[in-house]
Amino acid sequence: MHLTSHTDYALRVLLYLRLREDGKSTIQEIADAYGISKNHLMKVVQRLAGLGYVDASRGRGGGLLLAKLPEEINLGRLVEEMEPHLDLVECFDMKTNTCPIAPVCDLKGVLGEAQQSFLGTLLGYTLADLGTRPQRLRKILKMPKAGG
Amino acid sequence: MHLTSHTDYALRVLLYLRLREDGKSTIQEIADAYGISKNHLMKVVQRLAGLGYVDASRGRGGGLLLAKLPEEINLGRLVEEMEPHLDLVECFDMKTNTCPIAPVCDLKGVLGEAQQSFLGTLLGYTLADLGTRPQRLRKILKMPKAGG
DNA sequence: CGATAAGAGGTATTCTGAATGCATGTTATG
DNA sequence: CATAACATGCATTCAGAATACCTCTTATCG
Numbered sequence: 001m002h003l004t005s006h007t008d009y010a011l012r013v014l015l016y017l018r019l020r021e022d023g024k025s026t027i028q029e030i031a032d033a034y035g036i037s038k039n040h041l042m043k044v045v046q047r048l049a050g051l052g053y054v055d056a057s058r059g060r061g062g063g064l065l066l067a068k069l070p071e072e073i074n075l076g077r078l079v080e081e082m083e084p085h086l087d088l089v090e091c092f093d094m095k096t097n098t099c100p101i102a103p104v105c106d107l108k109g110v111l112g113e114a115q116q117s118f119l120g121t122l123l124g125y126t127l128a129d130l131g132t133r134p135q136r137l138r139k140i141l142k143m144p145k146a147g148g
Numbered sequence: 149m150h151l152t153s154h155t156d157y158a159l160r161v162l163l164y165l166r167l168r169e170d171g172k173s174t175i176q177e178i179a180d181a182y183g184i185s186k187n188h189l190m191k192v193v194q195r196l197a198g199l200g201y202v203d204a205s206r207g208r209g210g211g212l213l214l215a216k217l218p219e220e221i222n223l224g225r226l227v228e229e230m231e232p233h234l235d236l237v238e239c240f241d242m243k244t245n246t247c248p249i250a251p252v253c254d255l256k257g258v259l260g261e262a263q264q265s266f267l268g269t270l271l272g273y274t275l276a277d278l279g280t281r282p283q284r285l286r287k288i289l290k291m292p293k294a295g296g
Numbered sequence: 297c298g299a300t301a302a303g304a305g306g307t308a309t310t311c312t313g314a315a316t317g318c319a320t321g322t323t324a325t326g
Numbered sequence: 327c328a329t330a331a332c333a334t335g336c337a338t339t340c341a342g343a344a345t346a347c348c349t350c351t352t353a354t355c356g
Binding site: 001002003005007008011012015033034035036075083085086087088089090098099100101104105106107110111113114115117118119120121122125129130131132133136137140141 | 269
Binding site for chain 1: 342345346352354
């Protein structure tokens with residue numbers, strides 16, 4: 001039971017941008033801050049841009065900005081959108097299911113309800129709920145000061 | 149976001165045994181009923197035996213029996229025990245975490261809460277809650293009649 | 297207008313872990 | 327003692343994630 005690193009990184013990028021409201025951030029800068037691959041992070045950012053969470057500008061002086069208010073970025077929706085699929089077990093996908101009892105099985109319903117509990121909890125949070133202790137976070141992330 | 153097939157199969161085995169209260173079932177029989185690999189299923193059954201959910205007897209006339217009452221088999225606990233780990237994201241495992249902000253990050257708490265919601269929902273169910281429509285299930289599974 | 301900084305996007309490779317198969321051992325029973 | 331069944335370890339395959347690389351486009355600055 002785990003989320004992909006894409007989802008993990010997406011959340012980290014958004015948190016970074018939220019803490020750095022005062023200017024653009026480059027992918028390189030964020031990759032360095034978290035110690036992860038720039039190439040990998042580019043894919044994540046492209047996805048976030050496509051979903052309308054960030055504005056990415058190219059060229060010299062380009063970089064990333066949040067495209068929404070932190071309060072408008074729901075963590076549950078983000079996870080739903082970033083995860084490649086939410087098929088907890090085989091029978092969640094009718095197309096590929098091989099379990100013969102799937103149409104009559106109660107398990108699917110129970111697992112589905114549990115999954116909804118999971119997502120439901122996340123739907124109760126937005127990006128604005130993260131980043132308490134902003135000073136410590138900015139320090140750990142070696143975040144440039146405003147205007148830098 | 150998905151559970152391993154081990155967990156999936158474990159649930160299916162228990163459901164099968166619950167429906168077939170009247171006698172022992174062999175691994176081969178269950179593998180055939182679901183159309184899955186016997187070799188694979190053996191590993192799952194070993195695990196279930198080790199965890200005390202089933203009694204497995206060897207030799208001619210051997211087979212599997214539930215070791216507990218269906219009401220005593222909690223689906224949440226089972227999932228916790230069958231899943232190799234519950235590390236939703238990297239930072240859930242302090243040993244291997246590389247994210248520098250982990251100690252100060254709110255994300256971990258939020259995701260942990262969501263995961264608890266997931267497991268909490270499953271903790272509300274036992275094997276006794278599954279297998280409504282037993283007749284249809286037994287038919288689909290080609291389950292031997294009592295005494296067979 | 298050209299050098300450069302930055303994101304876009306496709307492709308290829310590596311790596312991990314799950315899924316599966318196979319071979320042999322052990323136990324019980326008829 | 328033959329056979330049916332579970333036990334166990336090892337090997338292999340496979341899928342998908344993670345990562346790297348390379349080229350293209352866009353924008354800005356000198």
